[in-house]
Amino acid sequence: MNYFDFHVHSAFSGGESSLEQLAITAKSLGYKGICFAEYYKGEEQIKKLKEEIEKVKQKIGIEIFLGFEARNLKELSVLREKRRKFDVLLARGGDLKLNREAVEIPEVDILTHPEYERIDSGLDHVSAKFAAKNNVAIEINFREVLVTSKRTRSMVLKNMTQNIKLAKKFGAPVIACSGSLSHWDICDPQCLVSFVSLLGLELNEAKNTVSTVPEKIIKQINERKNEKWIAPGIKVVK
């Protein structure tokens, strides 16, 4: 089975480790591919990152995707315009408006930790329906659990369980990611699968969160790279 981690921060955007360190650790843990989730800082940053990623790809031998994480509505609209220049668009959850906006846009691939710094789960049944309709994956972020403890951790776990329940009911895709800021935070894929299975998914469904769902996103990435592609569901036939 091919495993993918679609939410890894490098030293380019708040992380502690270099692209190479992250790629080496991911490969040693058995991942087939990872996606660097960076914060958008301009056109030049995209060029620089693409060059770096190409070097690391050839050196380490692991699939690497370039993703950008929108931290607010403004960033989200900027990144939507430049959607074809990178692989994955993530929206940083937590803010209710951003959560709702993200699931309503088909260009967004992943809504990361919708329950981030919230008492509630950050998703309701309407958002879950939109996520299913627009194929926006709801993320289960392992780092949220790793860095919290006691009461906070119990709240995070409760909210994640609620989000999984909603996603399962309305058919929205769920993706499990390590959300790591350092190469030490990257979690073994089997641990991720087991962790998600504890939150209310069957073992097969839990495995899909680190293999099938990311593979579907990769399929979309490849379609988007095609010159005939215009928008989700629309392409030039002639």
Place this chain on the structure above:
Amino acid sequence: MDRSRNKSGEMRQENKLKILMPTLREKDRYISFQVISEEQIEYSDLEPAILNTFLDFYGEYGFSKLSFWIIKNLYDPERQIGVIRCNNKSVQQTVAGLGLVSRLGETRITIKIFKISGTIKGLKL
């Protein structure tokens, strides 16, 4: 006749229970793992870190359901490979808990799961 001695006069092992029938026995699973770290990790450092993480996450009651045991003899400090025993119903909980072990004091570690098997021989260490 002394009931604690057999016919040849040898002491019986009164403190040892009879082996349960296979149907009544708890079924074990063995999980082999590797600790990835910058420094070499000794068993004496690893054991309390793992146990404390599990106790924090599952609590005393939840932890008791796992039948969790770190097999000391099988820990190889050079390769940093170890084996954990749990029951067959709590494999997912055990593996998920291992993912939460990220620090040994100041040292940062990552745990890689190798194999899950019903016998130690099956782990092919």
